[in-house]
Amino acid sequence: MKxxxxxxxxxxxxxxxxxxxxxxxxDFLVLEFWADPEAVAAVLPPGLEPHPDPGRCAAIFADWxxxxxxxxxxxxPSRSQYREFFVVANALLDGEEVTTCPxxxxxxxxxxxxxxxQGFPKKLGSVWITRRFGLDTAADPxxxxxxxxGGTCAAYGRRLAEGTVMxxxxxxxxxxxxxxxxxxxxxxxxxxxxxxxxxxxxxLVRARSRERSISEIWEGTASLELHVAPGEELAALAPxxxxxxxxxxxxxxxxxxxxxxxx
Numbered sequence: 276m277k278x279x280x281x282x283x284x285x286x287x288x289x290x291x292x293x294x295x296x297x298x299x300x301x302d303f304l305v306l307e308f309w310a311d312p313e314a315v316a317a318v319l320p321p322g323l324e325p326h327p328d329p330g331r332c333a334a335i336f337a338d339w340x341x342x343x344x345x346x347x348x349x350x351x352p353s354r355s356q357y358r359e360f361f362v363v364a365n366a367l368l369d370g371e372e373v374t375t376c377p378x379x380x381x382x383x384x385x386x387x388x389x390x391x392x393q394g395f396p397k398k399l400g401s402v403w404i405t406r407r408f409g410l411d412t413a414a415d416p417x418x419x420x421x422x423x424x425g426g427t428c429a430a431y432g433r434r435l436a437e438g439t440v441m442x443x444x445x446x447x448x449x450x451x452x453x454x455x456x457x458x459x460x461x462x463x464x465x466x467x468x469x470x471x472x473x474x475x476x477x478x479l480v481r482a483r484s485r486e487r488s489i490s491e492i493w494e495g496t497a498s499l500e501l502h503v504a505p506g507e508e509l510a511a512l513a514p515x516x517x518x519x520x521x522x523x524x525x526x527x528x529x530x531x532x533x534x535x536x537x538x
Contacts, residue, residue, distance in 0.1 A: 280388060292389045293343040296530035298486075301339035303525055304404060304426050306438045306497040307452040307518030308332055314511040315364045318377035320460045321538050322479050326365035326372070332512060333363050333374075333452035334438055334499050336426030338404045339386070357383035358402035360428035360436055361395070362501075362512055363453050368535070372455040373481075378509050380428050380435070393532060394459035394480045400430035418493050420444065424522050435509055438499040440520030446494035450521045457482040458535065479535040490524040 277287030279294040312329035319325065338358050342348040348355035361379035365372065380400030381387050390397035405424040408415045416422035420443055428436040463476040497520025503510040 280392070291385050292392065293345075296344055296528050297341055297389065298343075298346075298526075298528050299339055299341045300524065300526035301337045302404065302407065303521070303523055304336040304424055304438065304440055305450040305453055305521040305523075306334040306440065306499045307450060307520070308334065308497070308499055308514035309516040309518070310364075310512040311515055318364055318375075318512070319366050320375060320458070320479060322536060323366040323368055323373065323375060323458065326367060328365065330515065331365040331452055332514075333450065334360070334436065334501075335363070335453060336360050336402065336404045336428070336438065338406065341386075354385065357381060357386045358404060359386065359397075360400065360402045360426065362509070363457065364512070365452060365455065366458075368458055373458045374453060374455050375458050377512075378507075380430055391461075391463075393482065393529070394461040396459075396462075398430060400428050400435070402426070402428045416442075418442065418491070418522075420495075422493075430504070431506070433504040434502050435504055435507060436499070436501050438497065438520070440497050440522055441495045442493045442522060443495040444493070446492040446519075446521060449489075449492040449494075449523070450519070452518065460538065477538045479538055481533040481535050482529075483531040483533055484527040484529050485531075486526075486528040488526045492521055492523040494519050494521050496520065 276283035278290035280290045280292035282289050309330040315330045316325045359381040363374040379397050381397045387397045404426045422442045425439045461478050461480050465475045501510050501513045
């Protein structure tokens with residue numbers, strides 16, 4: 276039996292997640308904000324300390340297209356396109372500025388499984404983002420002062436998040452709240468009786484990427500609401516103060532992950 280992920284199969288072609296490298300490109304809305312510092316500290320994994328700018332976070336809506344080395348997914352778009360929403364919190368790891376992702380939703384199973392491999396705590400949801408098509412029409416916001424972009428995330432029939440960015444100008448610096456390296460927890464539970472609190476994998480990992488490319492970045496006024504819903508704790512990170520919002524396109528390749536320490 277062959278393959279990179281389950282399900283393994285005689286030819287290896289049935290795996291939900293293909294072998295790396297994984298190539299990504301996507302449109303991003305990044306909304307910078309500050310949440311209650313105690314709520315942010317509560318979601319930090321062991322080994323991370325609160326950021327000196329207490330409560331600093333970012334919410335990200337992304338509309339992705341991705342493929343493996345063969346690129347075959349690009350001509351079978353249902354296997355390459357997906358959308359996701361996630362929040363990152365700023366923190367310190369041994370004095371270094373980092374971010375960590377406590378909550379994330381994605382709308383496709385292959386992206387869910389790929390995220391678990393990388394240490395993202397992905398859940399299934401419904402995510403929608405305003406698109407740009409490069410035409411100056413009423414249905415295309417374009418990149419200009421006054422253009423408005425929005426994003427929403429829902430799960431189990433309940434709205435979890437909604438945000439907007441009203442563009443003002445090209446950004447000289449781009450977003451900063453999601454700029455530091457990303458450090459997450461890879462966690463896989465154990466089902467063996469008596470060992471339910473002894474996971475098979477529980478480790479702090481640092482994301483690695485290469486061949487990064489980014490478009491011109493536009494910035495403007497941002498809004499964000501995080502809603503209370505059963506089975507969710509996202510609303511504890513609701514903004515107490517908003518920063519700027521950003522819209523851009525970003526691409527990179529992933530085929531590596533660094534284990535920082537066992538937890």
